[in-house]
Amino acid sequence: MAEVGYRLNFARSWRPRAFKEVVGQTTPVQLLANSIARDIYFPVYLLSGMRGSGKTTVGRLFAAALNCERLVDFCAGSCQWNDLPCGACRSCQLMQRGEHPDFIEVDAASYTGVENVRQIIDEAQFLPVVGRKKVYLVDEAHMLSKSAFNAFLKMLEEPPASVIFLLATTEAHKIIDTVRSRSFQLFFDPLPFDTLADYLIQVAQKEGISCEREAVEVIAQQSEGSVRDALTAFEQAGVAAEQCITIDLVRGLFGLVSFAAVFDLYHALFVRDIPRVFDVVSEFAGQRRSLAHGWSVLVEVATGALWFEKSLLMPNLRAYEKDFQRLIAAAPQGFFARALDLFFKYELLLQKTQNQKQLFERMIIACLEFVGGSGEVAVQFNPVEQVKDSKGAGAPVSSVPLVQAVMEQPLVETSGNVNTEAEVWKKFLAQVRPLCKDPILLSVLASGCFQGVDSKVVRVMFPKSFAFYQELLINARLLWQPVLEECFGGGATLLPFFSTEGEDAGRVRPVAGHDKGPTAELVKKNSAKVSMPVQKRKQMRGGTAVDISDVNAWPTANMLVGLFPGSVKLYEE
The missing domain is CATH 1.20.272.10 (Zinc Finger, Delta Prime; domain 3)
Incomplete structure (x- = not known):
C-alpha cells in the first residue's frame, strides 16, 4: 500500500486507491458506484461528514473512476464496481501523481472569494482534455463566503454536461439552503468502534507492528470514528514503542485517564x-x-x-x-x-x-x-454560574454550593414532631456557638426559622435578604456539618430556604431562645443593612414585572438574580 520512492505517513500511505479499499462507508460508495453503472450523474454532489471519514478520498476515487479506461469493461459487466478505478491506465496514473488536467481540487478555506468562484466558472466552459468528465472537488466548501455561494448558484444548477462538482464539508449546516437544494447529498458517518479497531489490527499486521488489542481499542475510541486520526495516533504509538504497543504506553503517550x-x-x-x-x-x-x-x-x-x-x-x-x-x-x-x-x-x-x-x-x-451517610441519595443542587470579575478574568466569582439553596419554595408539612425537632435545632445552635468565631455566621444561623426534618433533610427558612450570606454558610460547612449529623443523625443534610420579602417575610422568625444577647443584635444590624435598599425600592411607584423564566432569552438577568436574589422590573421615566 505504501507509496514508492519515499516513506509516507500512515494517513497518506494507507489512503484507499479503489472503492473496495474504503473502510466503513458502504452506503456513499455504493451510491456513487450505482451512479457510474447507470450512467446517471448529478451536477453537484455534497459530501458531508466528520473529519477523517473519507470524504475527500472518496471524491478523488469517484473522479478517477469517471475517467478510468476500464469503465467500459465495468459497464459491460466484465469487472466489478469495487475494482474501479483500475490504477493502471493512463488516466488513473495521472490521478495518482496529482497531474490529471481534468481534476481540479480547490481548497475553499484558502480561496473563499467571488473572484475565485468566477475563475472556476470561466474554466468550466472548456471541454475535458483526457477523460470523459471534468471534475471539480471543492474541499471545506462551507468556508466559501455567501457572495461566493451566490455567484456559484447558476453554475451549480446548470453546469456544462461534461462538468461535475463535488463539495466536501465537515459542517453541512453552513452550506446555504439554495446550494443544498441543488445537491445530491452523501453522508459519511463516523466509523463504528469495532470496525476501526479491526482496521488498525490489519494495518499493524501488514506493517509488521506488534500491539495489544486493548491498546488498539483505546486508540480507536479516542479517534471518535475518524480513520485519519486513528492512523496518525497509531503511527505515533508505533514510533514510541520499543517492541510492542501496550495499553500503558498509549495512555502515557496521550495523557489518558484510565x-x-x-x-x-x-x-x-x-x-x-x-x-x-x-x-x-x-x-x-x-x-x-x-x-x-x-x-x-x-x-x-x-x-x-x-x-x-x-x-x-x-x-x-x-x-x-x-x-x-x-x-x-x-x-x-x-x-x-x-x-x-x-x-x-x-x-x-x-x-x-x-x-x-x-x-x-x-x-x-x-x-x-x-450519597447519604447510609448509602441513600441525598437532595440535589445546582451550581452557581461563573461570571467574570471587573478585570475580565475567567475565574469563578461565586463558589459551587454544597447544599441546595431553594428560592421561594413553599413550605411543606413534615411527618416528624416539629416541636421536639425544634429543640434539637436549638441544641445544634448551642453546640455550634462555641465552635464558631465568626459573629456573622452565628447571626445567619440564628436568623433561621426551623421548619422540620424529612428523611434526614433539615429544612430551615432564612430571610431572602440573607441569601447574600449563602456563600459564608457554605464555606463553613466543615464546621457545622459534624454537629448537624451529631444532632440529627448520620447523613443529615441542611436544606436552607430563602423567603421572599413582604408576605413571606412574616413567617421568618429567629428560633426561640436566641432573640436576646449579642447574636440578636447582630441579626438586627445585618437585617437593617441588607433591607435598606429594599425599603428604598418600595418607595418607587409603578414598574412592570419582567418574566425572565426563559434562561436562554435572559441569561444575564438570570445570572444576576441567582447571585443577588430579587425580581426584575421595568420602570419608565
Missing part, C-alpha cells in the same frame, strides 16, 4: 473516602491532557452504568463488564442519573475556567451530596 482510576474514584465516593477522592483527582490533574478529558471519562462511565442498570453494555465498554457489576452493586439508587445532570452543568465551566483542578474537585465533592 477507566480503572475512574472506577476507583466512584467507589471512593460511595464510601465517602475523601482523602482517596482527592488523591485520584490529583492523579487526573497530573496527566498531560486537561481535566476536561477526565470529565469525559467520568461521563462515559456514568452513562455506561445507566446502560448496565438496564442490562445493556456499551460496545466500547465490553471489557469492563465485571467492573460495572461491582460498581452497580455499590452505587446508591439513582446516583448516576443525578451525577450526569451535575457533570453536564459543569461542562462549560470547566472549559472556561482558569482553575480547572479546583473546579473539578468541587464537582467531585458535590457528588457526595448524592
